[in-house]
Amino acid sequence: MTILRFSKDLFKHITTGKRAYFIWLGVLAVVMLNALISYINQLTHGLIVTNMRDQVSWGFYIANFTFLVGVAAAAVILVIPSYVYHFKPIKEIVLFGEMVAVTAVLMCLLFVVVDLGKPLASWHLFVTPNFPSSILMWDVIVLNGYLILNSLAVIYVLYCAANGREYKMYIMWPLVLISIPWAFSIHTVTAFLYNGLSSRPFWNASIIAPRFIASAMCSGPALMILVFQIARKVSDIEVNDKAIFKIAELIAYAMGVNLFLYGAEIFKEFYSMSIHVAPLEYMFHGLKGHTLLVPFTWTALVFNLIAFVVLLSPGLRNRFLYLNIACVLVFIGVYIEKGMGFVIPGFVPDTLGEIYDYLPSYTEISVSAGIWAFGAFFYTLLLKTAIPIYKGELSFLSHNMRRNLKESH
Amino acid sequence: MNRRGFLKSAALGVGGILLPAKDSDASVWEAFFQKHFREMNDKEKKDVVARLEIEYMQKYKKRITVKSTPALPNVLYGYGLDLSRCIGCRRCVYACVTENNQSRKPQIHYITVLQFKQGEKWVSDLEEAKKYYNAEEVPEAGHFYMPVQCQQCERPPCVKVCPTQATWKEPDGIVVVDYNWCIGCRYCMAACPYGARKFNWGEPEIPLDEINTETHYLGNRPRLRGAVEKCTFCVQRVRENPGRYPACVEICPVGARKFGNLLDPNSEIRTLIETKRVFRLKEELNTQPKFYYFFSL
Numbered sequence: 001m002t003i004l005r006f007s008k009d010l011f012k013h014i015t016t017g018k019r020a021y022f023i024w025l026g027v028l029a030v031v032m033l034n035a036l037i038s039y040i041n042q043l044t045h046g047l048i049v050t051n052m053r054d055q056v057s058w059g060f061y062i063a064n065f066t067f068l069v070g071v072a073a074a075a076v077i078l079v080i081p082s083y084v085y086h087f088k089p090i091k092e093i094v095l096f097g098e099m100v101a102v103t104a105v106l107m108c109l110l111f112v113v114v115d116l117g118k119p120l121a122s123w124h125l126f127v128t129p130n131f132p133s134s135i136l137m138w139d140v141i142v143l144n145g146y147l148i149l150n151s152l153a154v155i156y157v158l159y160c161a162a163n164g165r166e167y168k169m170y171i172m173w174p175l176v177l178i179s180i181p182w183a184f185s186i187h188t189v190t191a192f193l194y195n196g197l198s199s200r201p202f203w204n205a206s207i208i209a210p211r212f213i214a215s216a217m218c219s220g221p222a223l224m225i226l227v228f229q230i231a232r233k234v235s236d237i238e239v240n241d242k243a244i245f246k247i248a249e250l251i252a253y254a255m256g257v258n259l260f261l262y263g264a265e266i267f268k269e270f271y272s273m274s275i276h277v278a279p280l281e282y283m284f285h286g287l288k289g290h291t292l293l294v295p296f297t298w299t300a301l302v303f304n305l306i307a308f309v310v311l312l313s314p315g316l317r318n319r320f321l322y323l324n325i326a327c328v329l330v331f332i333g334v335y336i337e338k339g340m341g342f343v344i345p346g347f348v349p350d351t352l353g354e355i356y357d358y359l360p361s362y363t364e365i366s367v368s369a370g371i372w373a374f375g376a377f378f379y380t381l382l383l384k385t386a387i388p389i390y391k392g393e394l395s396f397l398s399h400n401m402r403r404n405l406k407e408s409h
Numbered sequence: 410m411n412r413r414g415f416l417k418s419a420a421l422g423v424g425g426i427l428l429p430a431k432d433s434d435a436s437v438w439e440a441f442f443q444k445h446f447r448e449m450n451d452k453e454k455k456d457v458v459a460r461l462e463i464e465y466m467q468k469y470k471k472r473i474t475v476k477s478t479p480a481l482p483n484v485l486y487g488y489g490l491d492l493s494r495c496i497g498c499r500r501c502v503y504a505c506v507t508e509n510n511q512s513r514k515p516q517i518h519y520i521t522v523l524q525f526k527q528g529e530k531w532v533s534d535l536e537e538a539k540k541y542y543n544a545e546e547v548p549e550a551g552h553f554y555m556p557v558q559c560q561q562c563e564r565p566p567c568v569k570v571c572p573t574q575a576t577w578k579e580p581d582g583i584v585v586v587d588y589n590w591c592i593g594c595r596y597c598m599a600a601c602p603y604g605a606r607k608f609n610w611g612e613p614e615i616p617l618d619e620i621n622t623e624t625h626y627l628g629n630r631p632r633l634r635g636a637v638e639k640c641t642f643c644v645q646r647v648r649e650n651p652g653r654y655p656a657c658v659e660i661c662p663v664g665a666r667k668f669g670n671l672l673d674p675n676s677e678i679r680t681l682i683e684t685k686r687v688f689r690l691k692e693e694l695n696t697q698p699k700f701y702y703f704f705s706l
Contacts, residue, residue: 117593117635353535
């Protein structure tokens, strides 16, 4: 009976809201629907409707995937200060950070699925897994493991809240302790996916995994700062300014490391000027007249540099206007750096020296937009469920019991 | 319920929605649940081959035989390419396309012939190479040519990275793909240092009168959209008894291409390796190709 009443209450919560809420969900639904049409078209005609070809065999989908693994991994930047250092302002919102991680991993999985030539054959992964040899198998394992870990943490905390009690640390601790190295592992394994290929000198550099981690600690938290501010505007969730400023400070340090590692890589390639400098030349000033990536590269670099300066100065980062601009710059900067700036130049020039200029096709853009819309849709519903449970408005307890509980406090 | 049974019922539910109704006959399901080629016993292989032959008959209105000849004992294939002789005529490219039933639209070529200007960088830096040269007459003065195809590595990076074991190295050294088992993730293409792997981005098309009807399961049988394919040293030819040369070797008008058994000390390929100036492409990557470039002059 309780479950039935709870589900009914939950349904009511999700289906009631301001007009803006429904417009928001409606817009996302349209984007998702459009993506579905594009994807069905891709299924019917094959991946030829994308702009990927043999020379650049991974493109926008895998670029988005790579970026989102970073966003998912970045949940640790909330988990560590809240559970390990008991920083109270962040502890209050860590749940919402873990929900970002869950959402991001789901989006990652979708991006991989839409990239497959024969998605219906993916059950083969479980019948003859090439483990431990194939890093892709490792990625399947760590990503799904991370999804489970974070889902468990979120479900457990909400379950306790719905029962009107505090969660038990002896249950949370193991989850938290495993999830911290696990978060690093998902992005490290994703880096190794590229890193292990000696055929692609641009990726075959030992700095890749640290660079991935550093940039993830920028983009994920930047997204969270923006999301939390929107969430507290449109709902009655409380997010302390102190939490946001602390996260901003952490991004500044991460961006410092990220830029340093990037600089180290640029130095190594351009100073030694070996034949392997070609992909970086293609990115920074074009190769043999091909300059497609140049604007992307410079945009990313300039955005990241400006954001770094803003976030480093407490006077600027503690003012929301500057903070938000910086967060948007970080998000776009890292998005380009991980996507067009990392996946594509690995393929250009290709192993036989050919330059194929790749830009995503309409199909790739609309399907990707749909997956992003799915993420936003999913996260909105998660918030819509989690906030009332967290605040005690939605629980397994009956109204009377809730009233009694309140009076006794 | 065992694993296959579970998968079967789960997929029936999902597949019922995803698959177009017109194809929903038994063979679609048989194809869907087909085992990995290496896990099939002889009877299962026979059944699959029989099913494929019926399917191809329906599709191409022609009797297409599908062999599944295993590797011959005591054979390790090696390939030699004489750079002093190659004139860049690309007959090998097109002989390969015809022999191996590659898609004509979208076009798939296993062999890439690189054209270099004399005196320019090559071997380690292929960026100076021209892939789409269009000469009135070959060889063009002041140019030389280097064909590149699958090097059948002894340590193939493509096999190492494949998440489903859909590609593997056979006992005779040929790296093959089970097109039905490939999920189309294209990780092998990212891993291959020789650009040797090709993906069926669209539905492979071959004019009906140009189909080679003598095929091998692991070689030139009709391909699937969304799967990766590659040169197999013409597995359908070289495993015959007596073995035949790969199509590219047979067609080469200047005899620049050599082929043989590396384990046979009297073979032509062994003599070449032992007596000529030989190199292997991107040797520093330690993929140990069984494809030897040499200079006879």
